[in-house]
Amino acid sequence: MKQGRSEEGVYTILAVPHVGGDRREWVISRALMQGVKLGSLGVFVATLLLAVNYHIAALDSIRTEKLRLENQRLSYALAGVQNQLHQSAETLNHLSDDDRKLRIWAEIQDVDSDTRQLGVGGGESASPDWAGKVSDRSAGALRQAYVDLDRLNRQSNFLARSFSQIEVALTRSAVVRDHTPSILPVPTDVDYWISSRYGYRNDPYTGCREFHNGIDIAGHRGTPIYATADGIVQKVERDRLIGYYVALDHGHGMRTVYGHLQGLPDLRVGQRVERGQQIGKMGNSGRSTGPHVHYTVYQGGRTKNPTSFIFNRGTDLTSGH
Secondary structure: OEEEEOOOOEEEEEEOOOOOOOOEEEEEEHHHHHHHHHHHHHHHHHHHHHHHHHHHHHHHHHHHHHHHHHHHHHHHHHHHHHHHHHHHHHHHHHHHHHHHHHHHHOOOOOOOHHHHHHOOOOOOOOOOOOOOOOOHHHHHHHHHHHHHHHHHHHHHHHHHHHHHHHHHHHHHOHHHHHOOOOOOOOOOOOOEEEEEOOEEEEOOOOOOEEEEOOEEEEEOOOOEEEOOOOEEEEEEEEEOOOEEEEEEEEEOOEEEEEEEEOOOOOOOOOOEEOOOOEEEEEEOOOOOOOOEEEEEEEEOOEEEOHHHHOOOOOOOOOOOO
């Protein structure tokens, strides 16, 4: 095949076979030849641009996937932090309940609920500005985490100071502590349940709404009944309502009564007893619907909610043992 160029600005392409056959000839204008060259160059450039764009898109896709995975890991980590904050808040709430009971025990005036909730400490810590750095959802979660963490720090500071104050008060008054009710009047390793709470209720016999001045702890007949603090036996008698009962004087204005016992215990008035000492057995004497002990706490001549004076670890006063 031969390519020639004429003087008139056209190209001639000749096709001559090596053996026999007719010769063929094509005449192409110069403009067409330039178009073919420019078209070939355009195809090459377009192909190159497509390859570059594909490479850039592939890199962007890889970076996007990495960012997605990193964001997923951060989201899981943030969820873990939020869960830990929630668990810490529950722990502090339990400690706050213990603090309230210990203040009663140590005869220290309780604080208002706002102080207990807000705690004490320095100024509120400033949350970093997350705008434009993370998603709006993550930014909101991070801001809330900072608020929760600040509140927990304040509450923990309050409880640390309060426990120190209680420790000082209790150290100064070891005798008062020993003579203050602090345990369940029944063993914690037997079946028991709270059948009636302190406060107003419908009387099981009359159906009338009356004030119940103690708690009823139900269980099996013959369950040991313990003194809840050191004290002196004040009464061992029988009453038509609470049946056989024991009254203990703990001094410092504290008294406890244990009713519906199984017979009169072998105690004498004036006898000293210690916390945890058996003073009777659970019975069904008096006006009773089943075996239980009616437990009453007096402080300064007035009844108090006995559950505020029960600190046995593991004790469940909601539904029993």
